[in-house]
Amino acid sequence: MTKNIYFNRWFSTAYHYMNMIRDNPDGENFVCYGSHPDPGHLSLQACDYAEKEPVLQGTEYVDYAVDFCKRNRIDVFIPRLMMLEIAKEASRFDEIGTKVMVCRDIPLLERMIEKDLFYESLQGTDVVPIPEYYVAETASQFKDAYEALIEGGHKVCFKPTNSEGGMGFRVIDNDRNALKDLYGWVGSSISFEQAYGALSSVERFPKLMVMELLEEDEISIDCLADGNGELIVAIPRRKSTGRIYELEDDPELAAIAARVAARCRIPYAYNIQVKLNKGVPKLLEINPRMSGGLYITCLSGVNMPYLAVKTILGQPFDKPVPLLGIKASYLELPVLMKES
Structure with a gap:
């Protein structure tokens, strides 16, 4: 029996995952559905059916996803965007017969x-070593964290507490040459003074993890x-x-x-x-x-x-x-x- 699979707003590499599911070694039949705000997004090129996804937040987005699954009789929904919001309302998908590939342990x-x-939850356990880190929301907290890590013998980096991939990741490098940088590749390095100056422009900013550079x-x-x-x-x-x-x-x-x-x-x-x-x-x-x-x-x-x-x-x-x-x-x- 043919099963319908739905990927919402995924990375371009979902192109491979849809094809791996469809071209499975057991000869099982799958139809792949996808949605994305960019109708030309590469992930949609692997779909049998695709549509332009509206830009929504919270429950409104979940409403859209439920409706998409209901309209297209989706058997398995594999979300990337809004995983937490979808998990919180997973019972709505259960009611229409769609299985959602998401962690339902909300905490x-x-x-x-x-x-x-997550780092905090693993501190003091033997699950996996945690890098030394501090959380900063103000420029003064950022400066204190940076100085503590330097004093501990670490090189320093920072990133948002809520981000994917390398988004927002920066390495503090105070030996950079501004002129040389203009002729080189765009990188993730920034001096402490540049970072501190930018963060000092606001009273409070979204949380950053300031941590030892691995x-x-x-x-x-x-x-x-x-x-x-x-x-x-x-x-x-x-x-x-x-x-x-x-x-x-x-x-x-x-x-x-x-x-x-x-x-x-x-x-x-x-x-x-x-x-x-x-x-x-x-x-x-x-x-x-x-x-x-x-x-x-x-x-x-x-x-x-x-x-x-x-x-x-x-x-x-x-x-x-x-x-x-x-x-x-x-x-x-x-x-x-x-x-x-």
């Missing part, structure tokens, strides 16, 4: 979205769990030089994934990001959704998007065994755009 989801709250490799651990948060498989993906990634068989990273799963019980597909400092993997964040780079991880032979759908539909499958110890990369893919 946990709130903590994962607000990174400082200077070594970044690792994403893509995880798949059942509806109760029982871990099925975890695949570490180390970002190497350039566009090179390594899918690693690392007991320490596997142990981190197991401890996170045991404590948090996050369902379906999610992503743990850690970064090394002096050889120690420290937590960056946990994304309660499929990661932007999951399509690289799936080169291990584990089709996580499809297995996540099978999981939420209650369809059994053998525990996947990933191929690890491999290197992978990616190239741009030309795509002929559909007529909108």
Whole structure:
């Protein structure tokens, strides 16, 4: 029986995930639906049906999503935008027969979205090491945090407590050359004086995490769990030089994934990001959704998007065994755009 899958306002890499679900090894039939404010967004090019999404907030957005699912008889809704708002009203989707791939533990989801709250919840546990950090909402708090970290022997960075990817991330570098910067690549570095000056222009700003800079490799651990948060498989993906990634068989990273799963019980597909400092993997964040780079991880032979759908539909499958110890990369893919 054909199942309808809906992705709302996703990253462009959702293009891959829709195709992985549709082109599954079991020959199961799926129809992919998508919505986005930009009707030319690349993710929509993988959809069988797509529509322009209105720009709404809160309950009004949930109203739209419920209506979309009802109109299109959606079986599985895989949200990225407004996950928290959707989770809070998940029962509305239950009533129309749509399964929503979202964490329904609202306090946990709130903590994962607000990174400082999640760090606070893990302090004093042995789940995963936490970088030294402070939360600042005023310029004076920012200055105090910066000075405390410098005194502790750290390089310093900062980012909003509520952001995705590298949005708002900056590294404090006081040795930058302004003229050289004009002729170089645009980067994430900023001097303390520049940052402090900008933050001093307002009495209070949205919360920033001021923290130790983790200077070594970044690792994403893509995880798949059942509806109760029982871990099925975890695949570490180390970002190497350039566009090179390594899918690693690392007991320490596997142990981190197991401890996170045991404590948090996050369902379906999610992503743990850690970064090394002096050889120690420290937590960056946990994304309660499929990661932007999951399509690289799936080169291990584990089709996580499809297995996540099978999981939420209650369809059994053998525990996947990933191929690890491999290197992978990616190239741009030309795509002929559909007529909108």
